[in-house]
Structure formats: structure tokens, C-alpha cells
Amino acid sequence: MIKLNIEKTFGFISKESVDAYAAEVKAAQETLEQGTGKGNDFLGWLHLPSSITPEHLADLKATAQVLRDNCEVVIVAGIGGSYLGARAVIEALSNSFTWLQDKKTAPVMIYAGHNISEDYLFELTEYLKDKKFGVINISKSGTTTETALAFRLLKKQCEDQRGKETARKVIVAITDPKKGAARITADKEGYKSFIIPDNVGGRFSVLTPVGLLPIAVAGFDIEKLVAGAADMEKACGAHVPFTENPAAIYAATRNDLYKNGKKIEILVNFSPKLHYVSEWWKQLYGESEGKDNKGIFPAAVDFSTDLHSMGQWIQEGERTIFETVISVEKVEHKLEVPTDEANLDGLNFLAGKRVDEVNKMAELGTQLAHVDGGVPNIRIVLPELTEYNIGGLMYFFEKACGISGYLLGVNPFNQPGVEAYKKNMFALLNKPGYEEESKAIQARL
Numbered sequence: 001m002i003k004l005n006i007e008k009t010f011g012f013i014s015k016e017s018v019d020a021y022a023a024e025v026k027a028a029q030e031t032l033e034q035g036t037g038k039g040n041d042f043l044g045w046l047h048l049p050s051s052i053t054p055e056h057l058a059d060l061k062a063t064a065q066v067l068r069d070n071c072e073v074v075i076v077a078g079i080g081g082s083y084l085g086a087r088a089v090i091e092a093l094s095n096s097f098t099w100l101q102d103k104k105t106a107p108v109m110i111y112a113g114h115n116i117s118e119d120y121l122f123e124l125t126e127y128l129k130d131k132k133f134g135v136i137n138i139s140k141s142g143t144t145t146e147t148a149l150a151f152r153l154l155k156k157q158c159e160d161q162r163g164k165e166t167a168r169k170v171i172v173a174i175t176d177p178k179k180g181a182a183r184i185t186a187d188k189e190g191y192k193s194f195i196i197p198d199n200v201g202g203r204f205s206v207l208t209p210v211g212l213l214p215i216a217v218a219g220f221d222i223e224k225l226v227a228g229a230a231d232m233e234k235a236c237g238a239h240v241p242f243t244e245n246p247a248a249i250y251a252a253t254r255n256d257l258y259k260n261g262k263k264i265e266i267l268v269n270f271s272p273k274l275h276y277v278s279e280w281w282k283q284l285y286g287e288s289e290g291k292d293n294k295g296i297f298p299a300a301v302d303f304s305t306d307l308h309s310m311g312q313w314i315q316e317g318e319r320t321i322f323e324t325v326i327s328v329e330k331v332e333h334k335l336e337v338p339t340d341e342a343n344l345d346g347l348n349f350l351a352g353k354r355v356d357e358v359n360k361m362a363e364l365g366t367q368l369a370h371v372d373g374g375v376p377n378i379r380i381v382l383p384e385l386t387e388y389n390i391g392g393l394m395y396f397f398e399k400a401c402g403i404s405g406y407l408l409g410v411n412p413f414n415q416p417g418v419e420a421y422k423k424n425m426f427a428l429l430n431k432p433g434y435e436e437e438s439k440a441i442q443a444r445l
């Protein structure tokens with residue numbers, strides 16, 4: 001289970017000012033529970049962990065096994081919430097060099113449908129030429145251009161390379177139960193498919209088949225992931241008193257900091273495996289809170305790497321930031337710094353120490369330096385990188401996000417602003433139905 005520590009925000013805000021949010025947070029929790037707030041048709045995530053059945057997990061695991069048995073490579077085609085959760089969990093739990101290892105225990109997981117780069121797609125199709133590959137096509141709407149475009153290419157290549165019969169077996173769709181191109185194709189072609197519940201938005205969908213199927217294909221234990229989330233669902237429940245409820249405290253603290261001029265939250269890790277947890281978190285908070293001209297800007301850094309690029313800004317730039325550090329207590333492997341007789345690098349003072357001890361001192365030193373430099377610090381401690389803990393962490397962030405959005409006074413469950421670029425892109429590409437917009441946009445160029 002995670003531990004949350006907000007002590008290093010005191011001095012910028014106070015324990016009393018955070019505790020003063022208790023009543024407001026309680027109201028937000030009740031609004032979520034009773035479904036009486038903005039965006040209340042998108043609350044399916046709230047009790048998702050505790051409602052997932054063993055039958056559903058068995059179905060997902062059986063489908064994952066088909067892909068594992070028949071594919072060297074599996075492409076997860078999706079964008080935003082339709083790939084970030086899966087990627088976050090898979091990369092957090094995978095060996096950093098998994099795709100380079102000769103003896104593979106799971107298909108190589110590759111992501112597509114999250115950009116429109118011709119080079120990326122060309123290079124991907126080149127790489128796949130001699131591979132037995134399968135595709136998980138994920139799109140809630142079933143109409144997202146990036147994903148549909150990649151899937152069109154991958155479907156054709158899979159059928160051409162592996163034949164229609166095998167392609168039917170190794171292509172899986174995760175989409176709307178009734179509408180959208182992904183649903184129509186899946187039904188027509190007879191693909192195995194899973195449903196994204198109507199009331200679960202993309203960025204809250206990691207514990208639906210959107211996240212669970214790719215995670216199972218990659219060889220990770222989705223039961224433990226869900227168990228971690230379910231325990232966190234209890235720990236962050238509406239009945240849990242404010243001072244014992246991590247989601248409540250995190251939501252209150254970040255809103256108090258925001259009210260006090262801290263407009264940017266930087267999610268920090270000291271393990272590169274957590275890079276995509278940050279990417280997932282950025283979408284969760286960015287799409288949920290960035291609206292009505294309000295919202296904390298969610299940013300992220302990987303330390304100590306980015307201490308050598310962004311460290312200067314964080315230490316001495318504009319004082320409008322705070323940091324939330326995800327700290328992993330126990331690493332998986334053991335590696336000691338060797339002694340070197342010549343000691344030309346002067347590192348013999350570290351000889352015999354674990355590399356993680358050096359990393360932990362970098363972490364502590366950074367926290368103290370940044371707090372001294374005027375950057376409030378929230379710390380989230382994960383005992384270790386396991387399915388159980390990651391499941392808990394993700395549910396914790398989701399729950400806190402729902403509360404936080406209501407504290408801010410926005411609808412945390414819509415994303416109307418995302419449509420603006422799509423409308424312009426379709427107008428510029430002369431998509432049928434966009435004739436008026438095409439004319440208008442051409443006149444502006």
C-alpha cells in the first residue's frame with residue numbers, strides 16, 4: 001500500500017489549511033458516490049476494482065493466452081487513455097531491456113496509433129515484416145483518426161502476412177459495444193472483442209480491458225493489479241475520515257497549493273520505469289482539470305536524468321511549481337559499486353554501497369534542495385514495483401482526481417477542448433461533412 005507524506009509542503013501551506021478542506025472534500029466524495037455532480041454519467045471507474053468478476057479476468061487471461069501463443073510481437077493500437085494505462089503498467093513492471101533479450105517470456109509489446117508520424121508507421125511496418133504479430137485495437141469512440149489510421153495499416157499487413165484466418169485470431173478489438181468503426185470492423189471480421197463501459201472515460205479505463213488485456217499479454221498478473229486497486233478503493237472510500245484518506249489529502253493539498261500560487265505540479269520519479277506512469281498521470285489530471293481557464297498544469301520529470309536538464313529551472317526558476325515524488329522503497333535487483341584500485345573517478349568512497357543507496361541520497365538531497373529553493377514537496381512512497389502496488393497507485397490517483405476536479409469546480413469527466421484541433425485537421429483534410437469549416441479555414445491561411 002502506498003504512503004503519502006505532505007509534511008514538506010508545510011511552510012508554503014499549513015496542516016491547518018489542508019485540514020480545512022475536510023468538509024469540502026467530504027462533499028465532493030458524496031457527490032461522486034451519489035452521482036449528483038458534473039459529468040455524473042462517467043463514474044463507472046469509481047467502484048470498478050471491487051466489481052471486476054473472476055469470470056471477466058478469466059476471459060481476459062484466455063484471450064491474452066491466445067495472443068501469447070500465436071504472436072512474437074503484439075501491437076497495442078490506441079491513443080491517450082486507450083494506451084497510456086497499459087503502457088504505464090507494462091513499463092513499470094518490465095525489465096528495462098526486455099525487447100533486446102534473446103529469450104523472451106512474452107511477446108514484445110509495441111505501441112502505435114498514438115501519433116501520425118509517417119516515419120514511425122513506416123519503420124513499424126518494416127520491423128513487422130518478418131514477425132508473427134497480432135494487434136489489440138483500442139478505441140472507445142472507435143473513430144479516433146490516429147488509431148484508425150494505424151489499425152488500417154496493421155490489419156492489412158497482418159492479413160497479408162499471416163492470412164485472414166490467423167489474422168482473425170490475433171486481432172482483438174476493445175471498443176464501444178455498438179457504435180464506431182472499430183466495432184463495425186470487429187463484428188464484420190469476427191474478432192474477439194471486449195467492451196469499454198459507456199460510463200468509463202478513456203483516462204479512467206486502465207482497469208477495464210483497455211489496460212487489463214495488454215497487461216495480461218505482457219505477462220503480468222492482472223488479478224494482483226485489480227486487488228491492489230480494490231484495496232485502495234477501500235482505503236480512499238467516502239466513509240474513511242479525511243486524515244486517514246490518502247486521496248482526500250492529496251486532492252486537498254494540491255488544491256491548497258494551487259490557491260497559493262503553485263500553478264504547476266511536477267510528477268517526479270527516480271526510476272525510468274515510471275516514465276509512462278507520469279505520462280498516464282499527465283493525461284488523467286490534464287484532461288480532467290484543465291478547463292474553464294483553470295487547472296494545475298501537470299508536468300513530469302525523470303530524475304536524476306532531468307536534474308541535469310530541468311534541475312536548474314526547478315531550483316531557481318519562477319516559484320509557481322510544486323513537486324509530487326513517487327518514491328520506490330525497495331528495488332528488485334542488487335548491484336554494488338565495485339572498488340577500483342586506481343580510483344581515477346574518485347568513486348571509491350561509494351565502493352560496496354548499493355547503487356540504490358546512491359539513488360536514495362540523490363532523492364533526499366533533491367528534496368531538501370528543492371524545498372529550500374521554494375518548491376513544496378509531496379511524497380508518495382511505493383513499497384516496491386509490483387502489480388498490487390501499481391494497481392493501488394493508479395486507483396489512488398483516479399480517486400484523488402475526481403475529488404480534486406470537484407474541489408476546483410470543473411467537470412473532471414469531459415474533455416471538450418480536445419475537439420478544436422480535430423475540427424481544424426478535418427477541415428484542412430477536406431473530410432466529407434466539413435465543407436463549411438474547410439472553406440472558413442482555407443480563408444484564414
Ligand SMILES: O=P(O)(O)OC[C@H]1O[C@](O)(CO)[C@@H](O)[C@@H]1O
Pocket residue numbers: 079080081082138139140141142143144147202203287415418
Ligand atoms: O479511445 P478513443 O475514443 O480512441 O479516444 C482516445 C483518447 O482521445 C480522447 O478522447 C481525446 O481526443 C481522450 O480522452 C481519449 O483517451
